[in-house]
Amino acid sequence: xxxxxxxxxxxxxxxxxxxxxxxxxxxxxxxxxxxxxxxxxxxxxxxxxxxxxxxxxxxxxxxxxxxxxxxxxxxxxxxxxxxxxxxxxxxxxxxxxxxxxxxxxxxxxxxxxxxxxxxxxxxxxxxxxxxxxxxxxxxxxxxxxxxxxxxxxxxxxxxxxxxxxxxxxxxxxxxxxxxxxxxxxxxxxxxxxxxxxxxxxxxxxxxxxxxxxxxxxxxxxxxxxxxxxxxxxxxxxxxxxxxxxxxxxxxxxxxxxxxxxxxxx
Amino acid sequence: xxxxxxxxxxxxxxxxxxxxxxxxxxxxxxxxxxxxxxxxxxxxxxxxxxxxxxxxxxxxxxxxxxxxxxxxxxxxxxxxxxxxxxxxxxxxxxxxxxxxxxxxxxxxxxxxxxxxxxxxxxxxxxxxxxxxxxxxxxxxxxxxxxxxxxxxxxxxxxxxxxxxxxxxxxxxxxxxxxxxxxxxxxxxxxxxxxxxxxxxxxxxxxxxxxxxxxxxxxxxxxxxxxxxxxxxxxxxxxxxxxxxxxxxxxxxxxxxxxxxxxxxxxxxxxxxxxxxxxxxxxxxxxxxxxxxxxxxxxxxxxxxxxxxxxxxxxxxxxxxxxxxxxxxxxxxxxxxxxxxxxxxxxxxxxxxxxxxx
Amino acid sequence: xxxxxxxxxxxxxxxxxxxxxxxxxxxxxxxxxxxxxxxxxxxxxxxxxxxxxxxxxxxxxxxxxxxxxxxxxxxxxxxxxxxxxxxxxxxxxxxxxxxxxxxxxxxxxxxxxxxxxxxxxxxxxxxxxxxxxxxxxxxxxxxxxxxxxxxxxxxxxxxxxxxxxxxxxxxxxxxxxxxxxxxxxxxxxxxxxxxxxxxxxxxxxxxxxxxxxxxxxxxxxxxxxxxxxxxxxxxxxxxxxxxxxxxxxxxxxxxxxxxxxxxxxxxxxxxxxxxxxxxxxxxxxxx
Numbered sequence: 090x091x092x093x094x095x096x097x098x099x100x101x102x103x104x105x106x107x108x109x110x111x112x113x114x115x116x117x118x119x120x121x122x123x124x125x126x127x128x129x130x131x132x133x134x135x136x137x138x139x140x141x142x143x144x145x146x147x148x149x150x151x152x153x154x155x156x157x158x159x160x161x162x163x164x165x166x167x168x169x170x171x172x173x174x175x176x177x178x179x180x181x182x183x184x185x186x187x188x189x190x191x192x193x194x195x196x197x198x199x200x201x202x203x204x205x206x207x208x209x210x211x212x213x214x215x216x217x218x219x220x221x222x223x224x225x226x227x228x229x230x231x232x233x234x235x236x237x238x239x240x241x242x243x244x245x246x247x248x249x250x251x252x253x254x255x256x257x258x259x260x261x262x263x264x265x266x267x268x269x270x271x272x273x274x275x276x277x278x279x280x281x282x283x284x285x286x287x288x289x290x291x292x293x294x295x296x297x298x299x300x301x302x303x304x305x306x307x308x309x310x311x312x313x314x315x316x317x318x319x320x321x322x323x324x325x326x327x328x329x330x331x332x333x334x335x336x337x338x339x340x341x342x343x344x345x346x347x348x349x350x351x352x353x354x
Numbered sequence: 355x356x357x358x359x360x361x362x363x364x365x366x367x368x369x370x371x372x373x374x375x376x377x378x379x380x381x382x383x384x385x386x387x388x389x390x391x392x393x394x395x396x397x398x399x400x401x402x403x404x405x406x407x408x409x410x411x412x413x414x415x416x417x418x419x420x421x422x423x424x425x426x427x428x429x430x431x432x433x434x435x436x437x438x439x440x441x442x443x444x445x446x447x448x449x450x451x452x453x454x455x456x457x458x459x460x461x462x463x464x465x466x467x468x469x470x471x472x473x474x475x476x477x478x479x480x481x482x483x484x485x486x487x488x489x490x491x492x493x494x495x496x497x498x499x500x501x502x503x504x505x506x507x508x509x510x511x512x513x514x515x516x517x518x519x520x521x522x523x524x525x526x527x528x529x530x531x532x533x534x535x536x537x538x539x540x541x542x543x544x545x546x547x548x549x550x551x552x553x554x555x556x557x558x559x560x561x562x563x564x565x566x567x568x569x570x571x572x573x574x575x576x577x578x579x580x581x582x583x584x585x586x587x588x589x590x591x592x593x594x595x596x597x598x599x600x601x602x603x604x605x606x607x608x609x610x611x612x613x614x615x616x617x618x619x620x621x622x623x624x625x626x627x628x629x630x631x632x633x634x635x636x637x638x639x640x641x642x643x644x645x646x647x648x649x650x651x652x653x654x655x656x657x658x659x660x661x662x663x664x665x666x667x668x669x670x671x672x673x674x675x676x677x678x679x680x681x682x683x684x685x686x687x688x689x690x691x692x693x694x695x696x697x698x699x700x701x702x703x704x705x706x707x708x709x710x711x
Numbered sequence: 712x713x714x715x716x717x718x719x720x721x722x723x724x725x726x727x728x729x730x731x732x733x734x735x736x737x738x739x740x741x742x743x744x745x746x747x748x749x750x751x752x753x754x755x756x757x758x759x760x761x762x763x764x765x766x767x768x769x770x771x772x773x774x775x776x777x778x779x780x781x782x783x784x785x786x787x788x789x790x791x792x793x794x795x796x797x798x799x800x801x802x803x804x805x806x807x808x809x810x811x812x813x814x815x816x817x818x819x820x821x822x823x824x825x826x827x828x829x830x831x832x833x834x835x836x837x838x839x840x841x842x843x844x845x846x847x848x849x850x851x852x853x854x855x856x857x858x859x860x861x862x863x864x865x866x867x868x869x870x871x872x873x874x875x876x877x878x879x880x881x882x883x884x885x886x887x888x889x890x891x892x893x894x895x896x897x898x899x900x901x902x903x904x905x906x907x908x909x910x911x912x913x914x915x916x917x918x919x920x921x922x923x924x925x926x927x928x929x930x931x932x933x934x935x936x937x938x939x940x941x942x943x944x945x946x947x948x949x950x951x952x953x954x955x956x957x958x959x960x961x962x963x964x965x966x967x968x969x970x971x972x973x974x975x976x977x978x979x980x981x982x983x984x985x986x987x988x989x990x991x992x993x994x995x996x997x998x
Contacts, residue, residue, distance in 0.1 A: 096800040100879075101814050104872060107833040108817070110840045114832055126843045168725040175722035180713045187723065194734050196981045198933035200954040201974040204961050205737030228733040231726055291824045291936050306822040320832060327825045334820025335813075342809045412895050433901040445896040447910045458910075462901035506900060 108331070114324035122320050137325035147326065150305035153219065154288070155333060157302060160223035161287040165230040166238075166280050173238035174264070178247065188239075191232040199292045202228070207296050217299045225297055226287040233286065234279040241275025274344050281341045288334060305330060356423040356514040358386040358409065358547065363418035365404055371416070378404045380571040382418070386515070386549065391541045393562035394551045397594070401571040402551045406517050409549070411435045422514050438507030438516045442523045444499035448492040452483060455491050456505050463510075477505045480540060497529045504537070508544060515547040522557060534560060555595050567591050583637075585709075589700050592635050598663055598674050601641065605634040605699060612699050615669040617648055620694035623710035630702040636692045638663065641675035643682065644691035648673075652686045666690060744971035762972035771956070772973065776980075779953040783931045786870045790927060791920070793871070794878025798886055799912070801879075812883070815876040827940025830869045855942065859949035862942050866950055869937060874930070878923045885919035886912060921992040928988060932981055953977055 114122065115137055116130040141147040175181070176188055206225055207216070215221040249271065253263040269276065295307040309326050363382040371377055378401045386392055394402045407413040409420060411432035419428045427435050438459075447455050456474045465473075478484045481501050486494065491502060500521055507516045518537070522530050538561055541548050550561050558565050559579040567575045567582065567590070575587040586592035592600030605612045605619070607628075612619050614634050650666035650673065661678045666688060673690060682688050698707045745762055766772050802808060821829070836842040836854050845853035855862040889911065897907045935954035938944070944951035944959070951959070957977065961970035 093800040094802065097797055097811055100797050100875075101811060104815060104818055104876070106840065107829050107872065110833050111829045122838055126837065126847070128840075164729075168729060171722040172726040175716075175719035178713060179716040179719035179722075181715070181717055181719040184719075187727070191726070191730060193982060194730055196929045196933075196978075196985055197734070198935070198954055198957070198974070198977055198981065200933070200935050200957045200961075201741065201978055202733075202737050203958065204967070204970070205740040206733075208740060209736050224729070225733060227729050231730055235726060285820050288820065289822045291822055304822075306824050309824065309828060320838070323828060324832060327821075327828055330822050330825050331817070331820070335817060338813055338816050338820055342813050407895075410895075410899065412898070432895070432898045437899065439896070439899050441892040441896060443890065443892060445892050447914075449910060449914045458902070459900040462903070462906070503896070506896075 111324050111331075112328050115321060115328045117321055117324075119319065119321050134321075137321040138329075140322055141325055141329065146303075146308060147305070150303055150308040151329065153298075153302050154294075154304040154306065154330075157219040157222040157226075157294070157304070158284055158287045158333075160219055161226045161230060162280050162283040164223060165227055165234045165283045166276060168227075169231055169234035169238055169279065170269075170276075173235045173242055174268075176235065176239045177242035178250070188235075191235055195229050195232045195236075197228070199229075199290065203292055203296045206293060210297055216297065217301045217303075219302045221297045222294045222302060222304075223287075225293045226290060229290075230283040230286055234283055237279045237282060238272070238275050241272045241278070245271055277341055278344050281337060281344075284337055285334065356547065357388045358384075358515060359421040359424070360384040360386075360405075360409070361419045361421065363405075363408065363415050363420070365401075365408060365413065365415045365417075377416075378571055379408075379415070382573060384566070384573065384576070386547060388423075388547055389545045390547055391538075391561060391563045392547075392549045393558035393565045394549060394568060395553070395555060395558040395565050395594075396568035397553055400568045402553075402568050403519060405568070406439070406519055406549065406551050409515065410437050410439050410517055436510070436512055436514045438510065438513045440500070440503050440507050440516070440518045440521045442520045444496060444503045444524070446491045446494070446499050446502050448490075450491055451488050452478075452491055452494070452502055453487040455502050456487075456509050459506055459510055473509050473511070477509045480508070480543065481505050481536070497525050497533060500525060500533065501536075504540075508540065508546070511544075513546055515549060518548070518550045518552075520552050521550075522552075522554075530557075537561060555597075559595075567594065569594075584696070585698075585705075586635065587705050589633060589635055589703050592637070596637060596639075598638055598676075600635050600637045601673050602700070603634040603636070603668075603671055603673065605632050607632045607699065615648065615671065619692060619697060621697050621699055621707050621710075622695055623708040625699055626706050626708060627701055632706070633700045633703075634692075634697060635700050635705075636673075636697045638674040638676040640693040640696040641673060642691045642693070643675070643677070644689050646689050648690040648692075650688050650690050652682050652684055652688060655681050655684055741971045741974050744967045745975055746968075748968050762968045763976065766969055766973045766976060772976075774948070775951055775953050775956040778949075778951065779932060782866070782870075782934070782952055783928060785867055786874070786931050787924065787927060789867070789871055790875045790878050791924060794875050794923070795882050795916070795920075797875070797879045798882035799908070801883055803887060812880065815879055818873050819876055823936035824940045826869065826873055827937040830865065830872075830937075830941050834865055855946075857946060859946055862946060862950050866938050866941060869941060870931065870934070873937065874927060877926065878920075881919040881923045882916055885916040889915050917992070921989070924992070925985060925988055929981065929985060932984070 113128075113130060116133050116135070117127070118132055118134050118136065121127060121131055141151075176184060202225075210216050210221045210225070215224075245268070249267065250263065253267050258267065291304065291306050294304045298304065298307065305326060309323055360382050363379060363384075364377055365379040366377045368376045374380060382405065394405065396402045404413065408415045411427070411430055411434075415428065419426055421427065422435065432439075447458060450458070453474060456477055457470045460470045460473060474487075475484075478487055481504070483498065483501060483505070486498065491499065494502065504518075504521070507513070522533060525533060534557060537548075537550075541561075550558065552558050559582075563578065564576060565579060565582055566573055567588075569588075569590045575582060575591045577587075582591055582595050586595070586600060589600070589602045593602060603614055605614050607625060610625055612621055612625065612632070612634060619634060648668050650668045652664060652666050653672065654665040656663050656665075661676050662681045664675045664677050664681055665672050666675065667673075668690065675690065695710065698705055700706055746760070747757060801811065818826070831839075833839045834841045834853075834855060836846050842853060845851045852858075853861050855865045893911050893915075894907065897911055902910070933954060934952060935958065938950060938952060939955050939958075942950045944955045954977075957970060957973055960966050960973065
């Protein structure tokens with residue numbers, strides 16, 4: 090082994106330490122946590138997980154998160170597809186300005202939008218629904234999806250479209266049966282990043298929900314503050330929130346390194 | 355500058371090669387004379403790039419040795435071999451000016467600045483790039499970029515060999531001949547040993563004094579362009595070089611004579627050896643129409659400019675002939691004549707006739 | 712290359728409507744608040760640009776903005792070079808590469824408040840691994856709820872932990888796309904490893920690094936949740952970054968006017984700096 094592969098190994102070890110601590114904590118009893126330091130759980134317990142899987146507010150929080158994140162991913166990618174196609178293939182009035190304006194929304198601090206979003210979604214009667222969070226997350230996910238997809242589509246030669254039209258394909262049929270399969274890596278990468286940013290965002294998700302659509306991560310903040318030091322439970326809930334991300338990332342492992350690289354600046 | 359000797363060279367990309375098929379290079383013994391212009395010609399995947407990378411030191415061969423002027427360099431890394439290489443795609447340092455690009459190999463070797471300036475100016479003059487010395491290299495056109503990569507190879511006056519790995523692949527057709535003649539001219543000026551790898555016979559034949567033809571990891575013939583054309587040692591060479599390539603026709607050997615479609619054919623000289631699969635080789639340029647000889651029927655006539663290529667069927671075998679002037683019509687019955695001096699027998703692909711009297 | 716086509720607008724329309732709904736209405740609301748004063752009951756008084764003036768002159772805003780720039784500056788100068796070094800030292804191929812990439816991407820997929828909570832658990836004195844190691848093994852007094860410097864180091868390390876992988880992934884993608892011929896040519900030209908980096912790798916990484924720096928700038932400049940969960944902006948106001956201060960004013964004190972004015976100034980700064988970064992990093996191409 091070469092000496093310099095030590096650097097990535099050390100880095101990965103550094104990344105894993107806090108995660109290990111969280112996971113290890115989730116298997117400890119509250120007593121053990123408070124009584125002092127231990128590197129491994131001394132009395133291994135699944136009690137914390139049992140609490141989560143039997144308390145409706147906990148497991149509903151988990152399902153709520155998965156639900157609005159999936160919804161957002163589907164919406165973002167499906168509306169971004171035609172738009173990215175237009176940006177990569179056509180020139181039209183205001184195209185550059187529009188593209189830039191879209192990207193600026195990626196720069197908007199979520200904190201700026203928290204209160205107006207609350208008012209907006211309350212006034213249209215969507216407060217505390219999954220669709221509200223899914224739509225709100227479109228603010229930063231759609232620009233990102235358009236950006237990534239446009240990059241992938243730009244790599245597909247225009248001749249592909251022209252050949253298909255000459256062969257008598259209608260536009261919708263061409264788009265679905267020929268174009269989409271060609272850029273499926275791009276769709277995967279875009280979906281991955283939409284999932285990721287919707288899954289990790291919490292400020293807006295918390296602001297727009299109260300009971301019905303409350304995300305699991307928000308439930309955790311409540312635990313941390315109200316019920317005092319239920320660290321084991323907190324750790325177990327945290328551990329569970331890592332799992333969906335880990336699964337999704339496993340599926341795109343071969344594309345992830347190329348994702349942003351193919352987008353244009 | 356140096357003589358380069360390849361001795362018992364074999365290379366395999368597989369860690370444990372079992373059969374001959376595992377070897378990208380089967381067995382190479384070659385001498386490249388000092389100051390020669392060589393071309394390494396062969397179809398894609400024949401092992402010519404592997405051979406090139408072994409000479410430059412980017413690859414270490416599985417077996418065998420490489421000698422520069424009888425000094426063993428097999429284990430030396432590229433920068434200690436004093437070689438230069440020009441790649442298929444122009445490799446230039448984007449952020450540097452053309453001048454800095456040309457000076458780069460010299461600066462890395464600690465040559466003093468006065469000498470560098472002098473060499474860069476010389477090379478720039480040779481390449482006709484004097485007016486772009488201060489342009490950022492990334493702004494150049496592909497052919498100029500390729501010129502600069504060549505220049506980086508030539509700027510050192512102590513190189514043992516300059517190697518070109520299909521350097522004209524990305525160059526526009528109308529600029530190719532320009533760069534090609536530039537290269538030829540450069541060779542005459544600097545007299546460095548040059549090896550030019552290509553799959554394009556025109557490039558190989560116009561550039562090189564000696565052409566090395568490779569096929570499936572083996573050298574099939576080394577010779578001047580004229581030798582390759584006139585007396586191919588292997589049916590592959592005959593077929594690969596020339597347009598259209600040599601006619602390779604199934605033949606039967608009996609009693610020291612060869613017959614094609616049941617009719618005796620006169621050869622250049624005595625047949626050597628016995629057995630194996632035998633074939634006749636005759637270039638279309640030496641097939642003529644006559645009043646008598648092989649009976650044939652014209653199947654196709656194509657006008658390719660200065661001459662026409664006539665394809666005639668002798669029995670079930672097609673024979674091509676290059677004809678200047680009047681051509682027979684399609685479907686016409688003709689007689690073909692093979693010039694004996696240029697008609698040879700091949701056994702299992704390799705030549706099996708002696709040069710005639 | 713591209714064809715002129717006005718109908719392309721129809722393709723963009725769904726995106727336009729969705730983003731406009733999410734961006735324009737709230738921005739208008741913010742603009743609306745920023746020029747008015749309210750005492751509740753939906754009664755508003757015209758205030759002009761007073762709020763903007765007040766914010767721009769307030770020491771509190773200057774302090775938060777200063778902390779924000781310091782934070783972003785620190786994480787950029789740590790994460791970008793570190794990410795490049797890690798990407799450079801990864802092998803180009805091998806069975807461990809995908810495993811490494813997946814593990815490296817993991818922190819980015821953890822909800823932001825979980826990141827904060829995780830680091831909280833990790834750094835607690837007595838209970839956390841880091842807190843225990845520092846205080847009880849190495850004997851260095853470390854408690855980020857008491858010591859502002861410890862709090863700062865902790866949020867910086869947390870962000871490095873959270874986001875350096877983004878730079879690694881992007882830089883690695885850029886490095887893998889460099890053709891072998893460049894490295895071979897450099898070997899033949901006798902270039903040192905430093906020169907290979909300076910003249911081959913760095914120029915080829917420019918595009919991906921531009922993206923990486925822009926994204927890291929935007930996200931670190933807007934950071935809220937992780938830091939809020941970990942330190943709550945404390946001890947004192949020492950880690951009260953711009954977003955945290957904004958939320959304190961808007962939701963804590965319900966001073967909607969000043970909060971709205973501050974939001975707009977905040978947004979404008981983000982846009983301006985992003986644009987500056989972008990122009991600086993791409994100016995060579997335009998020449």
